[in-house]
Amino acid sequence: MNRTKSIRRSLTTGLPLALLLASAGTTGAEEITVPMPGPWGEGYEETLDDPASVDATEAFQRFRQQSMRGTSATYRSIEQILRYDAPFAERLPDLADELARRAADIETWFDRETPARDGDPGALPAAWADPDFAEYKASYRQAAERLQRKVETADDLADEAFQLRATKALNSVRHQCLACHDNYRRR
Numbered sequence: 001m002n003r004t005k006s007i008r009r010s011l012t013t014g015l016p017l018a019l020l021l022a023s024a025g026t027t028g029a030e031e032i033t034v035p036m037p038g039p040w041g042e043g044y045e046e047t048l049d050d051p052a053s054v055d056a057t058e059a060f061q062r063f064r065q066q067s068m069r070g071t072s073a074t075y076r077s078i079e080q081i082l083r084y085d086a087p088f089a090e091r092l093p094d095l096a097d098e099l100a101r102r103a104a105d106i107e108t109w110f111d112r113e114t115p116a117r118d119g120d121p122g123a124l125p126a127a128w129a130d131p132d133f134a135e136y137k138a139s140y141r142q143a144a145e146r147l148q149r150k151v152e153t154a155d156d157l158a159d160e161a162f163q164l165r166a167t168k169a170l171n172s173v174r175h176q177c178l179a180c181h182d183n184y185r186r187r
């Protein structure tokens with residue numbers, strides 16, 4: 001038995017398995033139900049795609065999608081502070097660092113060529129075929145770094161004039177998300 005199989009085996013042995021054909025999703029992945037025991041009792045379980053039916057390419061693509069969603073959550077958190085006055089201005093440095101780190105990380109999310117299947121939502125083949133894609137990534141990184149610097153050098157994170165300037169820098173980051181999606185993503 002190879003290693004992957006034995007991991008799968010240890011995930012699934014002895015479980016009351018409900019093998020279902022996934023009704024949603026694009027992979028036709030089968031589902032399994034895995035118990036999630038803990039201090040609140042034995043009755044918790046989760047139904048998820050069977051690891052045996054998700055190949056490495058699919059997992060890579062899903063990792064990228066989850067990372068994009070994480071980026072979105074970071075972006076939207078900053079937006080709540082700057083645009084909607086959520087009282088967390090002191091978190092701006094951490095959040096702007098995180099956004100910049102994620103922007104730098106985007107490179108690795110496209111390391112492997114994993115475009116969406118025909119007609120499905122996801123990355124377009126152009127993300128690997130079009131040399132301009134590198135410029136979109138670089139330009140995005142720079143916009144995130146500009147916001148990061150603006151936040152880093154602020155005297156008063158709650159100051160209205162600073163927040164207005166930071167919102168403009170945030171809008172420039174958003175421009176990058178939208179432009180790249182417009183060219184390299186199918187919804």
Ligand code: HEC
Binds near residue numbers: 061069
């Ligand atoms: C350089 C290009 C590029 C930039 C910049 C970019 N994205 Fe994306 N994004 C993509 C591509 C390509 C996909 C499709 C990926 C896939 O499905 O494999 C995607 C997918 C997404 C998704 C959907 C993920 C899912 O679950 O399917 C979200 C949300 C997202 N991006 C948010 C953002 C946000 C927010 C920003 C800016 C802060 C951003 N992206 C910047 C290229 C980019």
